[in-house]
Amino acid sequence: MKLGRVVGTVVSTINTPDFDNRTLLLCDLLDPSGKPAGGYLIAVDTVGAGAGETVLILDEGNSARQVLNAPGAPIRTVIVGIVDAVEEGPQPA
Amino acid sequence: MKLGRVVGTVVSTINTPDFDNRTLLLCDLLDPSGKPAGGYLIAVDTVGAGAGETVLILDEGNSARQVLNAPGAPIRTVIVGIVDAVEEGPQPA
Amino acid sequence: MKLGRVVGTVVSTINTPDFDNRTLLLCDLLDPSGKPAGGYLIAVDTVGAGAGETVLILDEGNSARQVLNAPGAPIRTVIVGIVDAVEEGPQPA
Amino acid sequence: MKLGRVVGTVVSTINTPDFDNRTLLLCDLLDPSGKPAGGYLIAVDTVGAGAGETVLILDEGNSARQVLNAPGAPIRTVIVGIVDAVEEGPQPA
Amino acid sequence: MKLGRVVGTVVSTINTPDFDNRTLLLCDLLDPSGKPAGGYLIAVDTVGAGAGETVLILDEGNSARQVLNAPGAPIRTVIVGIVDAVEEGPQPA
Structure with a gap:
């Protein structure tokens, strides 16, 4: 998984x-x-x-089909969570 | 998904x-x-x-096989929509 | 899919x-x-x-397994066509 | 597989x-x-x-679903081992 | 497929x-x-x-699971052959 920031919506008729x-979020x-890493994805x-x-x-x-409960959907990329923080650690178990 | 612009057709005999x-569209x-991001794909x-x-x-x-309703087709990349606009937003839910 | 140019054969015993x-073609x-885009693939x-x-x-x-009719083969990359031309267009439908 | 170094935890509500x-480890x-190679992954x-x-x-x-014994989980990336050493070799068999 | 050169072994407890x-070979x-192309993979x-x-x-x-005859193994990358030569050609059929 990767971190992203929502910057827009894609309108497709x-x-x-x-x-x-x-x-569809850009x-x-x-x-x-x-900070922006220099690329983007369009995700559901x-x-x-x-x-x-x-x-x-x-x-x-x-994974995308599982999250959407849509076994036959043509989809590859989904947003699965909103990130609250990226914390240092954890300490070794 | 990614944004692309159709620039040509690939002819293969x-x-x-x-x-x-x-x-097959280039x-x-x-x-x-x-603006062009510096790469291309050939898509059905x-x-x-x-x-x-x-x-x-x-x-x-x-996904490509689903869109084409062709479970056994050797295919990876499809165009699934024409983009009307990329809008700012959405506002948080 | 991508465009490639055959430049050699890989010999592996x-x-x-x-x-x-x-x-196996390089x-x-x-x-x-x-023009070369700066990478290569070894394809069947x-x-x-x-x-x-x-x-x-x-x-x-x-896709590669479908093309070769070899459901259990360990393979990822195949050449599926020889390209005759990359033409401008098509005009919008 | 790739080598990584754990640098943080992603908190997502x-x-x-x-x-x-x-x-979720960053x-x-x-x-x-x-040495850092210039990218990152978020892995379970x-x-x-x-x-x-x-x-x-x-x-x-x-692979990720197998490791977690979770056939329906939307997941792509897992940490499967802690690396003790990268050794020179082996000598040809 | 890609060409690689074995440079080491990864030890993971x-x-x-x-x-x-x-x-696991580096x-x-x-x-x-x-010549090195600037990346690496860890392969079985x-x-x-x-x-x-x-x-x-x-x-x-x-493919990796097929080669190892291990349908449930969490694995993605394998070495499938030792390369003897990369030859020019072949001539068109």
Whole structure:
């Protein structure tokens, strides 16, 4: 998984029915300190993320289909969480 | 998913039957502002995209096979939508 | 898919039986104008491609196994076509 | 697989239930000499790795689901081992 | 597939049982001329490769599981052959 920041929404009128009622968010990829790392992904929102929020992006088709409970959907990338913090540690177990 | 712009068609005379009657479009990858990002993909068209149009490219084999309803096709990349706009937002839910 | 140019053959004496009688071609990756893009892939030939020819490379395991009709083969990359031309267009539908 | 070093923990309050009770570790990717190679991955811990430890990162969804014994989990990246050493060799068999 | 050169062995004491008795080789990725291309992969050996040898690396989970005859193993990258030569050609069929 990677860290991203929501920066926009993609509006697309012609597409497959599987994307109906799903928000496609444009997310800048971030480095661990929260600065843009120089790339982006378009991900399906599953957590109600808003502009400016730091999110956890999962970029694997089977995972995306599981999260959306849509076994036949053509999808690869989803936002699975809003990130509250990146903390130092943990200490070794 | 990534943003792309259709810039051409790939003509190939020797290939597997699964590509018969399918248009292979050459798409420049774009950054979020619509400028070329420095790479490209060859994708199967599913939406009737034309030269110069901004499209949504999905690069995962299982997704591509779903979109084309072709479970056994050797394919990885499809165009799933024409992009009308990339808007700021959304506001946090 | 990506464009490539066949530049050589890889000779390997110790490998799994699935590669017996299969030619492993070394292909430079190309940009859309046909110039080397700075990387390469080793792909299994399925079309009788020869040195110097521009080819269509498909880099996904399930696709490669489909093309070769070899469901259990350990393979990821195949050449699926010889490219005749990259044309401008198409016009929007 | 790649070498990584644990540098932090990602705290995320909204996510799918599959991540409950799982620690998400932020890992810098390393070059073979142990220096940061310039990227990172967020991986699910399976070995009790602590900050500063060098780990073996496996970045493939089906593998991650196997390691966690969670066939339906939306996950792609796991830490599968703590690295003790990278040794020269082996000598040819 | 990619060309690599075996440069070391990764020693890891905590990992999943699937890696017991398997050698994890550190391989520099090579360009077609045999020079380091600037990256590396950690691969499971299946051919008895030794330090300094040029090898054929296959980086796909399903392929790796096939080669090892281990359908449930968490693994993505294997060495499938030792490379004897990279030859010019072939001539077009």
